[in-house]
Amino acid sequence: MEGGAYGAGKAGGAFDPQTFIRQPHTILRMISWLFSIVVFGCIVNEGYVNNLEDSKEFCIFNRNQNACNYGVTVGVLAFLSSLLYLALDIHFPQISSVKDRKKAVLSDIAVSAVWSFLWFVGFCFLTNQWQRSKLEDNPLNEGVDAARAAITFSFFSIFTWAILAVLALQRLKEITFQEEYNQLFSGTPPIPPLS
Template sequence: MMNGSSSGSYGAGPAGTAFDPIAFIRRPQTVLRLLAWIFSMAVFGSIVNEGYVNMGSERLHCVFNKNEDACNYGIIIGVLAFLASLFFLALDIYFPQISSVKDRKRAVLLEMAFSGLWAFLWFVGFCFLANQWSHTSPKELPLEQASDAARAAIAFSFFSILIWAGLTVLAVQKFLLGTDMALFTAADAPKQQYPSNDDIGQTTIEKSPSLIETVETRPPGYQIPPAF
């Protein structure tokens, strides 16, 4: 019986497997997580630090066509992606320690749903920022530095689409992998009972016809052939 424990499921080995930091860092999923973390920081950092400029007035305006919603959108999804990358990175480290197959399945479903959603939100953010930037007049930008920040936010938003789409694909592959029953330990696998020699002999005797039954079932007129 499995007793709800996982000996190898959803892309991870048996529960309690020793953590290998080198192998963990080399995983494609870990590399994408780190890139997603860096790119999200680049997006909201560029907007917060240099995305608001003074365009002929005392009030600071969003560099994207003075549209505050564009700056707010980039900051919000960037910060949430930043936090989510750290959360899922910690979950990846803890994942092999999860002994319940159901809990592993829930974690993979959460990862798959969030990654797919954020790939879509980054796509919306890229289109939104690029559209607003195209309507921004160069004359309204007193500093070239603000232009660099705007372009950086747009570029890293586009890169984030690819990163989170890749994370979604990896999560789907992990979900489709499911639980490999061949990885369960021999102790968890049901033991097959083989008959002993005594049982085989007893079964043979029970199935063998008795002498009385043999005599009684002889056909009429049957004579025993003489012995030579």
């Protein structure tokens, strides 16, 4: 990754997939995307168990339908957010306006911080409901591994989104520096080299 600011001077470069994939925020965003798939996939596939008496489905998390709904909703929306910000990261080098770059990075900070918080709430909620689940509700232990995987990857998602927020904050500092530098030194003539 080359150094320098993310100002308008870097806009318009050709897209290099190898450089893009190697960037830390791209790697973390793909990991967050994968974690969200695991969480909502586990809950959708094995988070509902059939009741033996009346053969109705119930949520494996303490029969609380809200726990399953929250996990699936947060997982799907985090999945879509990850895809959206991956697309923004691909388009980011083409943005020439420092103000537009700043807006994109500010939205990245806000969204990443909100998702980190929502995953924290989801982890706490799913863990609490899992602890309250009764063994007699699920004598065959159906979906136990999926429930534990959903809880585990909810926990990991807290940190991936929090680190994405920190990386976006670093990008914002670099953009702000570039903007201030351009304002301060845009009208001054270059200093001639010393002989």
